[in-house]
Amino acid sequence: MYIYVVQRGKIDIKFNCLIYKSNTNMITNRDLLANKNKYSVAELTASVAELDTLLLVTTQILDERFCAEYILDVRIDSGDEDSYKFTEAYILRRQPHLDRKLFFELCKIQYENYC
Numbered sequence: 393m394y395i396y397v398v399q400r401g402k403i404d405i406k407f408n409c410l411i412y413k414s415n416t417n418m419i420t421n422r423d424l425l426a427n428k429n430k431y432s433v434a435e436l437t438a439s440v441a442e443l444d445t446l447l448l449v450t451t452q453i454l455d456e457r458f459c460a461e462y463i464l465d466v467r468i469d470s471g472d473e474d475s476y477k478f479t480e481a482y483i484l485r486r487q488p489h490l491d492r493k494l495f496f497e498l499c500k501i502q503y504e505n506y507c
Contacts, residue, residue, distance in 0.1 A: 418442060424451045433458050445478060449486045456490050459483050460498035 419431055419439040424447045433455050436448065440462050448454065449463050465478035480499065484490060 421447050424448065429453050437462075449478070449483060453489065454487055456495040456498050459487060459490065460495060460502045464499055464502070466503050 417435075417438070419435060420442070421444050424431075424443065428451045431452055436443070436452060436454070437458065440448075445463055449459070454463065463478055463483055464480065480496070484492060484495070
């Protein structure tokens with residue numbers, strides 16, 4: 393990127409530089425551990441791709457939609473060693489405030505073949 397400086401009607405190129413914009417609002421796994429139950433669902437949603445699912449479900453208060461969309465793993469037989477953890481029963485144990493009926497309804501909407 394070039395930065396242009398205008399002086400008395402003439403344009404001079406002062407220097408060029410690369411500007412790197414980092415998102416300082418991204419939540420990290422370290423943040424989850426240090427700040428239990430601190431982050432809103434909106435904040436967590438913005439950073440969900442970078443966060444460990446186990447830390448999310450064990451350190452933060454989540455809502456039914458977030459759990460159905462990002463936490464529940466319907467591929468229990470996927471071979472992933474952590475996939476067994478994120479069943480409905482596990483999520484409801486870790487997030488006891490969730491409305492069971494609403495959670496199951498959202499799971500059905502999220503996953504077509506969900507029972």
